[in-house]
Amino acid sequence: MSGVRVLVGTHKGAFVMTSDAKRKQWDISGPHFTGWEVYHVKGSPADPNRLYASQNTSWFGQVIQRSNDGGKTWQAMEGKFAYDGEPGTHKWYDGSSRPFAFTRIWHLEPSLTDPDTVYAGAEDAALFRSTDGGQTWGELPALRQHSTAADWAPGAGGMCLHTIILDPKHKDRMFVAISAAGAFRSDDAGKSWRPINQGLRSEGIPDPNAEVGHCVHRIAMNPSRPDTLFMQKHWDVMRTDDAGDSWREVSGNLPSDFGFPIDIHPHEPETIYVVPIKSDSEHVPPDGKLRVYRSRSGGNEWEALTNGLPQSNCYVNILRDAMAVDALDAPGSYFGTTGGQVYASADAGDSWNPIVRDLPAVLSVEVQTLT
Numbered sequence: 001m002s003g004v005r006v007l008v009g010t011h012k013g014a015f016v017m018t019s020d021a022k023r024k025q026w027d028i029s030g031p032h033f034t035g036w037e038v039y040h041v042k043g044s045p046a047d048p049n050r051l052y053a054s055q056n057t058s059w060f061g062q063v064i065q066r067s068n069d070g071g072k073t074w075q076a077m078e079g080k081f082a083y084d085g086e087p088g089t090h091k092w093y094d095g096s097s098r099p100f101a102f103t104r105i106w107h108l109e110p111s112l113t114d115p116d117t118v119y120a121g122a123e124d125a126a127l128f129r130s131t132d133g134g135q136t137w138g139e140l141p142a143l144r145q146h147s148t149a150a151d152w153a154p155g156a157g158g159m160c161l162h163t164i165i166l167d168p169k170h171k172d173r174m175f176v177a178i179s180a181a182g183a184f185r186s187d188d189a190g191k192s193w194r195p196i197n198q199g200l201r202s203e204g205i206p207d208p209n210a211e212v213g214h215c216v217h218r219i220a221m222n223p224s225r226p227d228t229l230f231m232q233k234h235w236d237v238m239r240t241d242d243a244g245d246s247w248r249e250v251s252g253n254l255p256s257d258f259g260f261p262i263d264i265h266p267h268e269p270e271t272i273y274v275v276p277i278k279s280d281s282e283h284v285p286p287d288g289k290l291r292v293y294r295s296r297s298g299g300n301e302w303e304a305l306t307n308g309l310p311q312s313n314c315y316v317n318i319l320r321d322a323m324a325v326d327a328l329d330a331p332g333s334y335f336g337t338t339g340g341q342v343y344a345s346a347d348a349g350d351s352w353n354p355i356v357r358d359l360p361a362v363l364s365v366e367v368q369t370l371t
Helices: none
Strands: 003-010 013-020 027-032 037-044 047-057 061-067 089-091 097-099 104-110 118-123 126-130 160-166 174-179 182-186 216-221 229-233 237-240 258-264 272-277 292-295 303-305 323-325 333-336 342-345 353-356 362-370
Touching: 003 047, 003 333, 003 342, 013 037, 013 047, 013 353, 047 104, 061 104, 104 160, 126 160, 160 216, 174 216, 182 216, 229 258, 258 323, 272 323, 333 362
Parallel strands: 037 104, 037 362, 216 258, 323 362
Antiparallel strands: 003 013, 003 037, 003 362, 013 027, 037 047, 047 061, 089 097, 104 118, 118 126, 118 160, 160 174, 174 182, 216 229, 229 237, 258 272, 272 292, 292 303, 323 333, 333 342, 342 353
């Protein structure tokens, strides 16, 4: 029987939620790693039973957890993270230079074909890879040692590598996004990188059209058309149709083009979802109304999806990794809030229902489609 497994990372633990294809009744397991920040939980596309979780506290540091049974049991991996070679420097908020210093893992991205290979995006921005199921980790140093790295600077949440996208049609191509450096692409499995920020414009930096320095919040790709990507930026929703060589704005009639998550319908590459918030200083829904916006035309024309969502006195935020879409024939959409609610839609966003309401602040939401 087909179904879904929703993986939720929160400020105080992880939760695993499963349902059949109707997505009306949910079995909720957790919290796992109670009291720990779990920045991200992600399942392997190559093995539905293999899950990875990024568990972190200021007291014990960074731990990667692995499950081989769909989240029923977990094992802490002993592998440590260390930068390759000299740390180098990056810009700080005041324009001074600081050495790169490892803080935490923001994002885990398992290989499309091998359950034992997984990539990890770090703060301060760096890319790591494990080929033994998370037991050992090595940096792919060419990214952090890029010629522009000394000019990278942290966003408000830190200088985090928060997005990793593996191209299903070009086996050596991958994309990453760093706040607040921008987007980068590798065409040789991480041996070299180039910035792909042409067309991005960011007020408040010395050169609004600079090669790096842009605060990219999230990038999404439909696997059937990997040269087309959509981006939620620090202001502006953007689109590229040439694998990042150039970008154009598609914010259209959104009430605010500031937000964090962005995602794509699995069967309709021109259908995209965002959740606008008021501004970079007010991380709340415009007018206190929680609304997901959907475009069926690849941007510019957007419709508000409100059925089942609070439309008054709602002041939660939805973080960059806290939205996902499943791949069932009738796809479902999911997102979590800083107020601890996880919402699900079994009809591509037309209507929403809460799976659960009272979790700790939700940091990430991912979904596995089970067959």
